[in-house]
Amino acid sequence: MTAAPVTTGTAGRLLAGYHALGRAAGLRDHLTQHxxxxxxxxxxxxxxxxxxxxxxxxxxxxxxxxGAFPTARKMRSVAASRGPAVVVVNAAEGEPASGKxxxxxxxxxxxxxxxxxxxxxxxxxxxxxxxVHAGGELAAGTERAVAEREQAHLTAVPIRVCEVPGRxxxxxxxxxxxxxxxxxxxxxxxxPRPYERGVDGRPTMVSNAETYAHIALIARYGAExxxxxxxxxxxxxxxxxVTGAVAVPGVxxxxxxxxxxxxxxxxxxxxxxxxxxxxGGYGGTWLSLPLVHTPTTPAAFAAAGxxxxxxxxxxxxxxxxxxxxxxxxxxxxxxxxAAQCGPCVFGLPAIAQDFAAIADxxxxxxxxxxxxxxxxxIPGRGxxxxxxxxxxxxxxxxxxxxxxxxxxxRAGRCLAARRPGVLPIPGGR
Amino acid sequence: xxxxxxxxxITCTGHGICAELFPEAISLDEWGYPILGAVPxxxxxxxxxAVADCPTLALMLERDGKS
Ligand SMILES: Cc1cc2nc3c(=O)[nH]c(=O)nc-3n(C[C@H](O)[C@H](O)[C@H](O)COP(=O)(O)O)c2cc1C
Ligand code: SF4
Numbered sequence: 313m314t315a316a317p318v319t320t321g322t323a324g325r326l327l328a329g330y331h332a333l334g335r336a337a338g339l340r341d342h343l344t345q346h347x348x349x350x351x352x353x354x355x356x357x358x359x360x361x362x363x364x365x366x367x368x369x370x371x372x373x374x375x376x377x378x379g380a381f382p383t384a385r386k387m388r389s390v391a392a393s394r395g396p397a398v399v400v401v402n403a404a405e406g407e408p409a410s411g412k413x414x415x416x417x418x419x420x421x422x423x424x425x426x427x428x429x430x431x432x433x434x435x436x437x438x439x440x441x442x443x444v445h446a447g448g449e450l451a452a453g454t455e456r457a458v459a460e461r462e463q464a465h466l467t468a469v470p471i472r473v474c475e476v477p478g479r480x481x482x483x484x485x486x487x488x489x490x491x492x493x494x495x496x497x498x499x500x501x502x503x504p505r506p507y508e509r510g511v512d513g514r515p516t517m518v519s520n521a522e523t524y525a526h527i528a529l530i531a532r533y534g535a536e537x538x539x540x541x542x543x544x545x546x547x548x549x550x551x552x553x554v555t556g557a558v559a560v561p562g563v564x565x566x567x568x569x570x571x572x573x574x575x576x577x578x579x580x581x582x583x584x585x586x587x588x589x590x591x592g593g594y595g596g597t598w599l600s601l602p603l604v605h606t607p608t609t610p611a612a613f614a615a616a617g618x619x620x621x622x623x624x625x626x627x628x629x630x631x632x633x634x635x636x637x638x639x640x641x642x643x644x645x646x647x648x649x650a651a652q653c654g655p656c657v658f659g660l661p662a663i664a665q666d667f668a669a670i671a672d673x674x675x676x677x678x679x680x681x682x683x684x685x686x687x688x689x690i691p692g693r694g695x696x697x698x699x700x701x702x703x704x705x706x707x708x709x710x711x712x713x714x715x716x717x718x719x720x721x722r723a724g725r726c727l728a729a730r731r732p733g734v735l736p737i738p739g740g741r
Numbered sequence: 742x743x744x745x746x747x748x749x750x751i752t753c754t755g756h757g758i759c760a761e762l763f764p765e766a767i768s769l770d771e772w773g774y775p776i777l778g779a780v781p782x783x784x785x786x787x788x789x790x791a792v793a794d795c796p797t798l799a800l801m802l803e804r805d806g807k808s
Binding site: 499500501652653654655656658659662686689693694695 | 751772774776
């Protein structure tokens with residue numbers, strides 16, 4: 313993870329405690345700030361637990377894991393499925409440029425765990441599994457937070473920490489379920505979706521770590537409070553990881569709908585001349601500079617032909633070659649295939665090779681033609697949306713760097729393409 | 742009632758038999774994996790045949806809930 317836990321901005325809700333304390337909140341800090349979670353047996357306001365799904369619906373909370381799916385709808389589906397359910401916290405943040413979930417779980421673990429406990433109560437779950445990447449400090453830190461809660465008798469539903477391989481598609485929800493069930497950390501064919509049949513065959517709610525933290529606050533402070541920030545169609549705040557050519561890279565919390573330009577400002581502003589911004593990470597889209605005034609709502613992004621994904625903003629400096637950057641990302645994405653579905657296993661390396669040729673100024677018209685053809689047949693044909701994300705990213709690169717594509721076609725060489733990359737590639741390719 | 746072809750891309754190994762049996766609705770991409778099209782009612786028997794003959798049972802025929 314590249315993003316340091318630097319935070320700025322004024323809209324602190326999830327990060328308010330961290331701003332005030334200047335360090336990670338232990339259970340005592342957490343309870344002092346927010347009081348106990350409104351769960352039966354723990355708080356007098358126990359009715360909040362059973363009404364929680366309605367409050368989450370009224371709040372208009374959508375998932376912060378990239379898909380912006382209405383959280384209450386997911387909770388209702390899980391609650392409506394037969395038998396005791398399972399709650400899975402997805403904190404196995406797979407996007408290389410994202411740092412928000414690791415940061416949140418580090419500085420405010422009890423917000424995330426409160427949210428999971430409240431959700432478990434609301435959907436009738438008897439088990440909570442928190443998924444984090446294996447081999448990091450996060451697993452140990454989360455275990456400590458869980459132990460703190462056990463000592464304080466704050467765990468009505470047992471919480472288990474599960475370490476997940478640090479592969480990109482391992483964090484997709486059916487991969488997590490597969491892994492927790494003792495299988496490989498690879499996606500499975502759907503249906504059944506996890507809400508129907510997930511961990512141990514039980515209805516399973518898989519949501520992003522940040523989503524649960526919002527639930528913890530909504531349960532305490534209500535739907536109206538939640539909606540007092542953000543935009544009417546996309547309420548609340550969200551965490552954004554802002555990196556690349558900005559003065560203070562890190563995680564910021566801002567109302568949903570804050571423009572990309574304002575997010576860059578919250579990260580100290582551009583540290584040099586920019587040429588484009590990558591939004592949504594490696595399954596996301598490049599934005600040309602005029603589009604930095606786009607508000608970060610799913611609707612505004614969709615209208616701009618872009619994908620917001622899990623709140624990732626990377627500022628690309630003018631000195632970089634957007635095509636070479638994209639080629640490196642696509643090579644990495646191709647390597648992250650779970651090697652299960654033909655169109656992904658063969659399609660992504662093919663697209664990555666086409667991009668490598670373009671970046672090297674080796675591509676003629678036939679390569680562009682072939683690439684367009686490939687990009688048109690791959691989406692929607694994998695068991696998961698990994699190939700769709702890679703194609704979306706590739707298509708946006710051709711669009712946003714169109715004039716540079718012309719240059720590569722004519723010039724025969726691009727000096728910028730030879731410089732070390734700006735976008736983080738795990739394993740440093 | 743319209744019918745819809747579906748493939749489980751994890752179990753599909755790109756045999757290509759489906760496209761041979763039912764070229765009206767199934768073509769293959771450059772890597773040999775099926776691209777599925779619409780199934781006109783009158784060709785339903787061909788679709789059933791393709792589904793039944795898939796060596797890995799990856800091909801499925803379902804009613805299209807939307808129509
Ligand atoms: C290839 C791929 C990678 C994903 N990686 C993550 C991830 O790292 N973290 C995450 O929360 N969701 C990830 N998702 C989305 C999850 O499948 C799931 O939708 C999400 O955790 C649901 O949480 P939410 O409703 O709170 O957004 C990924 C999806 C795909 C297709
Ligand atoms: S689409 Fe790719 S990443 Fe997703 S399950 Fe199939 S092979 Fe794995």
